[in-house]
Amino acid sequence: MLRLLSITFSCSDPERLAGFWGALLDYKAAPAGDSWIATDPRGEGTRLLFNRMEKSETIEVPIHVDVNVPDREAELNRILQLGGQFVETRSDSIGSFSETWTVMRDPEGNGFCIQSPPKTPPHRYIGNVTFSCAEPRQLGAFWAKALGWPEEETDEGFLQQLRDAGVDERELSGVYATRPPGGGRPRFLFQRRERSRPASYPIHLDFGTSLRTGQPAAEMALRAFPATLQLAFVTMLLAVVGAVVIGCWAAYRPNSLADPYRITGRIIQTIESVTAQALIEDAFAA
Amino acid sequence: MLQLQHVTFSCDDPGRVSEFWAALLGYERAAAGSSWLATDPRGEDVTLLFNKLAKSATIEVPIHLDLNVPDREAALDRVLQLGGSLVVTKSFEIGELGDSTTIMRDPEGNGFCLEDPPNTDRPHIWNVTFACADPRELGRFWALALGWPDEEIDESIFQIFRAAGVGEPDISGFHVVKAPDGTRPRFYFHRREKSRPESYPMHLDFATDDRETEVERLVQAGASVVETKQGTNLTFTILRDPEGNPFCVG
Numbered sequence: 001m002l003r004l005l006s007i008t009f010s011c012s013d014p015e016r017l018a019g020f021w022g023a024l025l026d027y028k029a030a031p032a033g034d035s036w037i038a039t040d041p042r043g044e045g046t047r048l049l050f051n052r053m054e055k056s057e058t059i060e061v062p063i064h065v066d067v068n069v070p071d072r073e074a075e076l077n078r079i080l081q082l083g084g085q086f087v088e089t090r091s092d093s094i095g096s097f098s099e100t101w102t103v104m105r106d107p108e109g110n111g112f113c114i115q116s117p118p119k120t121p122p123h124r125y126i127g128n129v130t131f132s133c134a135e136p137r138q139l140g141a142f143w144a145k146a147l148g149w150p151e152e153e154t155d156e157g158f159l160q161q162l163r164d165a166g167v168d169e170r171e172l173s174g175v176y177a178t179r180p181p182g183g184g185r186p187r188f189l190f191q192r193r194e195r196s197r198p199a200s201y202p203i204h205l206d207f208g209t210s211l212r213t214g215q216p217a218a219e220m221a222l223r224a225f226p227a228t229l230q231l232a233f234v235t236m237l238l239a240v241v242g243a244v245v246i247g248c249w250a251a252y253r254p255n256s257l258a259d260p261y262r263i264t265g266r267i268i269q270t271i272e273s274v275t276a277q278a279l280i281e282d283a284f285a286a
Numbered sequence: 287m288l289q290l291q292h293v294t295f296s297c298d299d300p301g302r303v304s305e306f307w308a309a310l311l312g313y314e315r316a317a318a319g320s321s322w323l324a325t326d327p328r329g330e331d332v333t334l335l336f337n338k339l340a341k342s343a344t345i346e347v348p349i350h351l352d353l354n355v356p357d358r359e360a361a362l363d364r365v366l367q368l369g370g371s372l373v374v375t376k377s378f379e380i381g382e383l384g385d386s387t388t389i390m391r392d393p394e395g396n397g398f399c400l401e402d403p404p405n406t407d408r409p410h411i412w413n414v415t416f417a418c419a420d421p422r423e424l425g426r427f428w429a430l431a432l433g434w435p436d437e438e439i440d441e442s443i444f445q446i447f448r449a450a451g452v453g454e455p456d457i458s459g460f461h462v463v464k465a466p467d468g469t470r471p472r473f474y475f476h477r478r479e480k481s482r483p484e485s486y487p488m489h490l491d492f493a494t495d496d497r498e499t500e501v502e503r504l505v506q507a508g509a510s511v512v513e514t515k516q517g518t519n520l521t522f523t524i525l526r527d528p529e530g531n532p533f534c535v536g
Contacts, residue, residue: 085452088452089378092374
């Protein structure tokens, strides 16, 4: 099974971006070679890694984070002071259901959302890693299997209320969520959107695996170089599997942005990023 | 210059889809071979043409219609009664600006939007909206193609955006071009990534006085020619705009 090791940003100024996200999430930011790492001092939240790497210009990022905050309005102003930008405050409603969130950008333009759902704890945390995708149920099931997480059940009564409000059937299959057993975080959320498929993703996820020893993968990866190689292998395997999935999707939509040339480029880039990751892990362990 | 002649839908069942749109907009419809036409009896708004044609499955259409209606909630119910379906009602706030739009689908799944600005006396097509990568550039192309003025957007809107903390590229995320005499519909462009289907479910048909000269002018402006077709009583050229949206010039 995969374990989420870090959410990794390709950036032009890792120190600046680590400082921003560190302040935003109350994480501690520290340099690690040419990269920066931001970690949760409470030991709960997912680690963020900031690598100095090329990235494509994107309109809307295919993967983004949703940050849960106690007070969305207050947070908006704080984020502007930290150097972020505002996009819009959005509300979606269907019948009597309504949801409000604010879309922001970090100093390098990566979009993210802030939200204050009911019963938000007093601290800030990453609630969701959100994938904008063509087939939320298929892609979500892939990731749930990869992570060994169960699908989050949608209340049948809620779906019925949406149907009663006249909601199109295809919209009901437009969302999928999976989260660690026992209510851990972050949740992986999949929503049906068409997004740009950049050649170089600005954000990606890094995983470890505890298949062989049953040890927590992050510790393993930090402890020994062979484990890092193992991590590299699994990440590469995942990239290839992912590329096959995207390849099928591209074949289905031949004129889409996810054409085979870009995919080849992405595999190469993923391999490069894995190598960079291995070097960073070593630097961090040392 | 181009004059917009129809908004054309590729349909599995042109009769069914034309019935829906005619009822929604108060249009009259008439069969034309295997196609259907729906026209505004007041002669004010754009004609819709429904052809029986293959189309790609799309998630979000690259071109859609925005309808203005007197009462958005009432129109929502009416669309459902006519066989359409609901997607979601979206509201946004940027500083003191705010707006609500209800997104719906027609019986064959084509997305469209409902808005209810003040002083709307009856349902009508207000915008043809293009989801595009570069709204300013694509807007400039269409202003040139239609012979409409290429106006800058009111600077005061940008001031509100900036004051709310909005940065580039979101400030330049939309553009609008409109006929100088106020004729509907306007062409609206917003920055979105949308699916680029092989066969568009909807496209625009234009008339012009001299097709060949016009095609040449449009190619110079950044369009590309797909092919020229000889119909029974009309020759027309299929082109793509600089972002690949197909349209016809007859």
